[in-house]
Amino acid sequence: MRPFTYLRARSPAEAAALAAQVSGSRFIAGGTNLLDLMKLDIETPTHLIDVNGLALDRIDTTPEGGLRIGALVRNTDLAADTRVRKDYALLSRALLAGASGQLRNKATTAGNLLQRTRCPYFYDTNQACNKRQPGSGCAAIGGFSRSLGVIGVSAACIATHPSDMAVAMRALDAHVETVRADGSTRVIAIADFHRLPGNTPNIETALAANELITAVTLPAPLGGMHIYQKVRDRASYAFALISVAAVIQQDGSGRVVLGGVAHKPWRVETAESAMAQGAKAVADQLLAGATPTPENAFKLTLVERTLASVMAQARTHA
Amino acid sequence: MDNRAPLPLSRRTLLIVGVVTATAMVLPPFISAKACAANAARPIKSSVSLSVNGEKRDLDLDTRTTLLDALREHLHLTGTKKGCDHGQCGACTVIVDGRRINACLTLAVMHDGAKVTTIEGLGTPEKLHPMQAAFIKHDGYQCGYCTPGQICSAVAVLEEIRAGIPSHVSASLTDSPQLIASELQERMSGNICRCGAYSNIIEAITEVAEADL
Ligand SMILES: Cc1cc2nc3c(=O)[nH]c(=O)nc-3n(C[C@H](O)[C@H](O)[C@H](O)COP(=O)(O)OP(=O)(O)OC[C@H]3O[C@@H](n4cnc5c(N)ncnc54)[C@H](O)[C@@H]3O)c2cc1C
Ligand code: SF4
Ligand code: FES
Ligand code: FES
Numbered sequence: 001m002r003p004f005t006y007l008r009a010r011s012p013a014e015a016a017a018l019a020a021q022v023s024g025s026r027f028i029a030g031g032t033n034l035l036d037l038m039k040l041d042i043e044t045p046t047h048l049i050d051v052n053g054l055a056l057d058r059i060d061t062t063p064e065g066g067l068r069i070g071a072l073v074r075n076t077d078l079a080a081d082t083r084v085r086k087d088y089a090l091l092s093r094a095l096l097a098g099a100s101g102q103l104r105n106k107a108t109t110a111g112n113l114l115q116r117t118r119c120p121y122f123y124d125t126n127q128a129c130n131k132r133q134p135g136s137g138c139a140a141i142g143g144f145s146r147s148l149g150v151i152g153v154s155a156a157c158i159a160t161h162p163s164d165m166a167v168a169m170r171a172l173d174a175h176v177e178t179v180r181a182d183g184s185t186r187v188i189a190i191a192d193f194h195r196l197p198g199n200t201p202n203i204e205t206a207l208a209a210n211e212l213i214t215a216v217t218l219p220a221p222l223g224g225m226h227i228y229q230k231v232r233d234r235a236s237y238a239f240a241l242i243s244v245a246a247v248i249q250q251d252g253s254g255r256v257v258l259g260g261v262a263h264k265p266w267r268v269e270t271a272e273s274a275m276a277q278g279a280k281a282v283a284d285q286l287l288a289g290a291t292p293t294p295e296n297a298f299k300l301t302l303v304e305r306t307l308a309s310v311m312a313q314a315r316t317h318a
Numbered sequence: 319m320d321n322r323a324p325l326p327l328s329r330r331t332l333l334i335v336g337v338v339t340a341t342a343m344v345l346p347p348f349i350s351a352k353a354c355a356a357n358a359a360r361p362i363k364s365s366v367s368l369s370v371n372g373e374k375r376d377l378d379l380d381t382r383t384t385l386l387d388a389l390r391e392h393l394h395l396t397g398t399k400k401g402c403d404h405g406q407c408g409a410c411t412v413i414v415d416g417r418r419i420n421a422c423l424t425l426a427v428m429h430d431g432a433k434v435t436t437i438e439g440l441g442t443p444e445k446l447h448p449m450q451a452a453f454i455k456h457d458g459y460q461c462g463y464c465t466p467g468q469i470c471s472a473v474a475v476l477e478e479i480r481a482g483i484p485s486h487v488s489a490s491l492t493d494s495p496q497l498i499a500s501e502l503q504e505r506m507s508g509n510i511c512r513c514g515a516y517s518n519i520i521e522a523i524t525e526v527a528e529a530d531l
Pocket of ligand 3 (some may be wrong): 423
């Protein structure tokens, strides 16, 4: 790991302003992704701004009847919050399907959204990777691509976003609140938050440099049946091959978002109008235009079957 | 990241240049411009005070020191083990302010004032913690390398169940979680045992859980 200076920020605006003053600054929250990557020389900050003391660890009810989740709320606490368990079960389920008890105790809401891909070539600094080293190429294309993306990919990068939580957040129409170095604040819809790789896979989100996430908000509860189904190589403590986040109403209508298939949680709103026609119809529309590799084409079948299982569960419990 | 573009200058030189430029701007009073300028070249120290197993310990550490290395290399508490150093095995599990975490994926300087409990603080050879005694009774290990992490994790798992924190396998999110093997297996999945002592570990935890009911 390279040497770095370390500083505890005292307010969100101060954190963003301080980050802008030193080039090579990064925020550190739980540290479970950043430190992992710093040990491997993939992330090389020269200045760390610790945001853990910023009192962004509360979950408040909003006037609209939704929730405002502080950026520093730990994954364990978010999953265990009684309001989340009752009204946003999808979010609890997605969080509990991710990582381990120890990691969830540290991992934060903002850090989880911003965690980087698990593409094996991104992790291997001897390999070409446009995300890690822009312009170097992509070793995953034509390489071992079983875990990688099947849709929304580009000639520059076929990585997936690994977060389970983000998939649920997309289904729940979350919004990300931020503060920038000049003190200005803004709200970014989750649909616009993560980007597709295009020619710049190194740019992963809509955040500007040194922009700090302060909270994630959820609109009023949707009701319905909440299901998060994650398919992985072992029953626990593994990233998703694919996952399905669904909120399904009594009449069979609903929302469906996929994880593990793209550079961002994958949702196609028009596909949701095909819910009455069954899983195949929905999957066909969700994955129209997919360009899998021979190694990961199985994900297309897996999505359809997982979707069928999710829709069957919703019918049995309706 | 862009620093890696084709370059006649070494990466290190570029980093130093980058940081020196930054110091021309106004830095907050509590971070020294000197330290910042030097940070690509040499280690930067920071003081941190931890309460480890009930004892206050003051340390002056390289900012890069993980909590795990602070415990093992600086405080010589070698009960906590380093397996993967990447959050993947759980050998480094300790309890910080009442919660189990991976000591390898956190910096010591981020825990100023924190209360840390390691395997050495749970019990002693003369006065074992009930979880330690149960692991011995049920043969919850072979080589023993993962064991300190398993035991710290197990103690925290029972607290988490008591606190009503649900898990991936909990049938209901709103009812209290049950004390059953599948719950314990899921909650212990962050602790890998290369020797495969899993079934005995679950028996040991179950015995302690039932004694506490
Ligand atoms: C072994 C292992 C298994 C895992 N399995 C899963 C899994 O199955 N599913 C899953 O979803 N995840 C999994 N994870 C990933 C885990 O969820 C993330 O590491 C965690 O959520 C990151 O949160 P953090 O607070 O620790 O982030 P940090 O490491 O602190 O930060 C991550 C990034 O976010 C930035 N950042 C942090 N806070 C802010 C903020 N407020 N504003 C702006 N930027 C910010 C940091 O600068 C950094 O770039 C796993 C991790 C490990 C190590
Ligand atoms: S898929 Fe993306 S992250 Fe993986 S090697 Fe290619 S550019 Fe890098
Ligand atoms: S050493 Fe920390 S999880 Fe393996
Ligand atoms: S007892 Fe050997 S690794 Fe668990």
